[in-house]
Amino acid sequence: PATIYLKDYKQPDFSIHSIDLVVELGEEVTTVSSSMTIKRMNHQASTLSLNGENLELISIRRNGLVLNDTSYECTDEYLHIPIPKSEEEFTLAIVTRIKPQENTALEGLYKSSGNFCTQCEAEGFRKITYFLDRPDVMSVFSTTIIGDADLYPVMLSNGNKVEEKQLDDGRSYVKWEDPHPKPAYLFALVAGDLACVEDHFTTASGRDVLLQIFVEKGNEDRCNHAMTSLKKSMKWDEEEFGREYDLDVFMIVAVSDFNMGAMENKGLNVFNSKYVLASPQSATDTDYDGIESVIAHEYFHNWTGNRITCRDWFQLTLKEGLTVFRDQQFSADMNSAAVFRIGDVQRLRAAQFPEDAGPLSHPIQPQSYVEINNFYTATVYEKGAEVIRMIHTILGKEKFRNGMDIYFDRHDGQAVTTEEFVKAMEDGSGIDLTQFRRWYVQAGTPVIKVTEGYNPESQQYSLTLEQENPKLAENFLPYHIPVDMSLLDGNGKAIGFTTDTGAKSTGKVLNLTQKKQTFVFNDINSEPTISLFRGFSAPVKLEQNLDNEQLAFLFSRETDLFNRWDAGQRLSSNILLSQVNRHDVGSLQILPQMYLSSIRNILNDRELDPAFAAIALSLPSEQDLAQKMPVVNVDAIHIVRNNALKEIGLKFESDFLQIYKDLRDLKVEGNQPIASNRKFKNTALRFLTATAKEDYFALAAEQYHAAENMTDAMASLFNLGESEGQIRDEIFADFYQKWEADPLVIDKWFTVQAMSSRPTALEDVTNLLSHPAFTMLNPNRVRSLIAAFVSGNPVHFHEKSGKGYQFLFNAIEQLNGTNPQIAARLVTPLGQWRRYDAVRQKLMTDKLEEILDISDLSNDVYEMANKSLH
Numbered sequence: 102p103a104t105i106y107l108k109d110y111k112q113p114d115f116s117i118h119s120i121d122l123v124v125e126l127g128e129e130v131t132t133v134s135s136s137m138t139i140k141r142m143n144h145q146a147s148t149l150s151l152n153g154e155n156l157e158l159i160s161i162r163r164n165g166l167v168l169n170d171t172s173y174e175c176t177d178e179y180l181h182i183p184i185p186k187s188e189e190e191f192t193l194a195i196v197t198r199i200k201p202q203e204n205t206a207l208e209g210l211y212k213s214s215g216n217f218c219t220q221c222e223a224e225g226f227r228k229i230t231y232f233l234d235r236p237d238v239m240s241v242f243s244t245t246i247i248g249d250a251d252l253y254p255v256m257l258s259n260g261n262k263v264e265e266k267q268l269d270d271g272r273s274y275v276k277w278e279d280p281h282p283k284p285a286y287l288f289a290l291v292a293g294d295l296a297c298v299e300d301h302f303t304t305a306s307g308r309d310v311l312l313q314i315f316v317e318k319g320n321e322d323r324c325n326h327a328m329t330s331l332k333k334s335m336k337w338d339e340e341e342f343g344r345e346y347d348l349d350v351f352m353i354v355a356v357s358d359f360n361m362g363a364m365e366n367k368g369l370n371v372f373n374s375k376y377v378l379a380s381p382q383s384a385t386d387t388d389y390d391g392i393e394s395v396i397a398h399e400y401f402h403n404w405t406g407n408r409i410t411c412r413d414w415f416q417l418t419l420k421e422g423l424t425v426f427r428d429q430q431f432s433a434d435m436n437s438a439a440v441f442r443i444g445d446v447q448r449l450r451a452a453q454f455p456e457d458a459g460p461l462s463h464p465i466q467p468q469s470y471v472e473i474n475n476f477y478t479a480t481v482y483e484k485g486a487e488v489i490r491m492i493h494t495i496l497g498k499e500k501f502r503n504g505m506d507i508y509f510d511r512h513d514g515q516a517v518t519t520e521e522f523v524k525a526m527e528d529g530s531g532i533d534l535t536q537f538r539r540w541y542v543q544a545g546t547p548v549i550k551v552t553e554g555y556n557p558e559s560q561q562y563s564l565t566l567e568q569e570n571p572k573l574a575e576n577f578l579p580y581h582i583p584v585d586m587s588l589l590d591g592n593g594k595a596i597g598f599t600t601d602t603g604a605k606s607t608g609k610v611l612n613l614t615q616k617k618q619t620f621v622f623n624d625i626n627s628e629p630t631i632s633l634f635r636g637f638s639a640p641v642k643l644e645q646n647l648d649n650e651q652l653a654f655l656f657s658r659e660t661d662l663f664n665r666w667d668a669g670q671r672l673s674s675n676i677l678l679s680q681v682n683r684h685d686v687g688s689l690q691i692l693p694q695m696y697l698s699s700i701r702n703i704l705n706d707r708e709l710d711p712a713f714a715a716i717a718l719s720l721p722s723e724q725d726l727a728q729k730m731p732v733v734n735v736d737a738i739h740i741v742r743n744n745a746l747k748e749i750g751l752k753f754e755s756d757f758l759q760i761y762k763d764l765r766d767l768k769v770e771g772n773q774p775i776a777s778n779r780k781f782k783n784t785a786l787r788f789l790t791a792t793a794k795e796d797y798f799a800l801a802a803e804q805y806h807a808a809e810n811m812t813d814a815m816a817s818l819f820n821l822g823e824s825e826g827q828i829r830d831e832i833f834a835d836f837y838q839k840w841e842a843d844p845l846v847i848d849k850w851f852t853v854q855a856m857s858s859r860p861t862a863l864e865d866v867t868n869l870l871s872h873p874a875f876t877m878l879n880p881n882r883v884r885s886l887i888a889a890f891v892s893g894n895p896v897h898f899h900e901k902s903g904k905g906y907q908f909l910f911n912a913i914e915q916l917n918g919t920n921p922q923i924a925a926r927l928v929t930p931l932g933q934w935r936r937y938d939a940v941r942q943k944l945m946t947d948k949l950e951e952i953l954d955i956s957d958l959s960n961d962v963y964e965m966a967n968k969s970l971h
């Protein structure tokens with residue numbers, strides 16, 4: 102397969118000004134007729150090459166005249182049409198046929214639960230009709246849909262509905278027009294027998310916008326939270342960024358078969374139903390948070406992505422990094438900001454850090470790809486968002502807003518690059534970001550080494566920071582890194598100091614720009630404790646020699662909640678990892694007293710937000726711990742962590758039981774306090790069942806039966822999933838029976854079993870592949886069982902027998918034929934082979950070799966396996 106390079110980017114030879122589509126939906130065949138007006142952009146060009154895949158070409162007319170098959174060339178991927186150089190402008194009408202009902206890859210036009218829907222990002226439109234399928238070709242679309250009136254009473258496309266009628270043959274006819282020129286990846290079409298929930302939003306300038314959420318019938322009462330989140334997002338974007346919505350209707354359609362989370366098509370977002378449907382009975386608090394953030398994300402794309410789009414796919418982070426940053430800021434504003442920030446960083450560290458340290462490492466602006474679908478990565482999204490956040494930190498809120506205003510004014514209606522964005526930020530702030538631009542082109546996670554010195558005589562404190570980038574070693578150029586910091590006194594209070602401008606301050610953002618740089622603070626009259634990278638002000642790894650006593654101090658006294666949490670995680674990691682190392686020599690493990698007292702501090706601090714207390718008490722995951730070991734010892738990590746859970750559970754048994762009972766019986770109005778209490782309560786339950794006492798499994802079972810919401814039911818299920826015996830089996834059977842008809846809930850049932858550490862987990866998971874409810878054709882189901890197992894069950898996935906790897910191989914092989922995008926994502930864990938012992942390395946690389954030998958290997962899977970191996 103060919104590699105595509107950013108350096109080879111060329112402007113298009115032709116532009117397509119308008120496209121009128123007529124789509125006749127059929128059960129056997131769907132006919133797509135497209136009429137385009139095309140303009141020449143390059144006077145030398147002699148051929149128009151349109152993208153097209155899996156299309157049956159019926160006819161082509163240029164300027165009204167039929168082209169016979171000697172006057173064009175059709176390959177598997179292109180339609181080449183010679184165009185006389187004298188021709189500045191012309192029309193092209195192309196008729197093609199497709200079979201959406203056979204489209205299991207879920208790119209282009211396909212069917213989900215009997216309804217038609219589309220997914221065109223990144224390159225799906227070329228599976229609908231021949232087109233210049235690239236984001237810098239922006240066209241005005243009209244879309245006419247003709248389909249059976251009974252089967253498809255709802256027929257939607259982008260923009261406004263301009264015509265609707267019944268045809269004599271029992272079909273209906275609907276025409277949509279989108280006044281905003283857009284790239285083809287933002288095209289959408291939906292047809293089906295769907296229910297609609299409506300609401301309204303009045304924009305800041307007083308326009309009324311109709312809001313519609315379309316769902317399968319029977320789900321109407323599960324759209325409330327999505328609708329509320331949408332209205333909050335619309336208001337927030339007006340208040341924070343001055344951005345109003347620009348059409349008279351905003352539609353969301355929930356579908357059950359979807360490769361991604363959701364898609365920001367102009368005026369017609371298509372969503373994975375997981376990010377729309379929720380009721381307290383069927384969705385957890387985490388699901389509620391996910392819906393709020395994805396609804397916001399897709400809505401925010403209307404300005405950052407749709408009105409201003411990407412010139413080419415190497416610029417993906419232009420819209421994704423920025424939009425993730427915007428949705429994170431929104432969620433932080435709507436909820437507990439510190440707890441949400443911690444969640445963002447946890448996700449970054451869990452997914453992006455390993456990606457950036459492994460064979461698939463790439464800068465947020467990649468320089469090349471084989472298959473663009475493989476670059477919807479944690480790096481482009483999550484690290485991309487951190488890069489925007491750093492600009493925000495360096496500029497400050499006001500100048501950042503100035504920069505955004507300039508960006509919107511200057512580039513509305515354009516397809517641009519990250520350079521235009523950074524330039525707008527410079528122009529809006531007067532701050533030079535030349536060096537900062539390295540964040541876009543250098544891969545790898547920087548490591549920051551810290552050295553401190555305090556001189557009591559001169560009352561000077563000096564801080565030396567040194568940057569390294571293990572991924573690039575000698576080849577990296579120092580980054581511009583914002584270091585948000587304070588100096589803390591013995592009580593954890595921020596000490597005042599004099600800044601370079603002579604102002605007094607208790608905190609500051611240092612601009613670290615050199616490889617090694619020293620900052621001096623004057624008039625510091627006692628030795629301070631440094632609080633660095635407050636709120637995680639840069640996506641770096643910190644190498645700071647803090648002993649456990651110092652970490653325990655920060656864990657109880659830090660005023661920055663992110664750093665407070667992080668100190669606790671570092672403390673736990675130190676202790677657990679030293680036990681992992683000793684475990685190999687078979688010595689007994691007992692948690693140190695100072696560690697237990699710092700846990701007691703959290704338990705006794707009744708002022709703490711319970712959601713914060715819950716995450717502060719939670720131990721680093723097995724995957725977190727694995728990242729900190731040169732060679733991952735999967736089994737020892739699992740044993741040591743479980744022992745620690747148990748020891749903490751036993752040590753604080755009565756406290757956890759008290760917390761559990763208090764919070765269980767507490768009734769608070771409003772959603773948020775209840776959600777954070779639930780989180781703390783269920784954390785307490787986890788420590789209680791870790792003691793392995795029967796009473797607490799009984800308590801979990803009791804909670805299951807009494808549960809009025811899915812959060813509590815799932816917490817019970819997770820706890821029971823770790824146990825053996827009749828109660829567990831009965832409850833799993835009961836849960837299945839109760840929710841059999843609800844795919845999103847059944848996904849959870851699969852996931853709990855996939856993540857269980859029971860000795861039989863791999864056998865259980867293998868058996869579940871033959872469960873009547875399992876199918877490889879539904880991406881959510883694949884993620885709920887297969888992805889959950891390979892990424893959420895390290896002990897069993899990495900079983901020394903190699904059976905876990907074989908299980909994954911089988912799934913990849915099968916999915917390669919039906920859904921290459923989903924298959925490719927599953928390759929990632931094998932790419933981490935260098936981190937394991939020799940036996941596992943061999944087993945994992947053998948599987949990668951076998952993947953490369955799969956017949957009819959898709960580009961998607963090829964690229965992932967090939968890069969992972971080399």
Ligand code: DPP
Nearest residue numbers: 222361363364365399
């Ligand atoms: N729909 C995906 C997202 O919003 C890709 N644009 O991130």
Ligand code: ZN
Nearest residue numbers: 398402421424
């Ligand atoms: Zn996005």
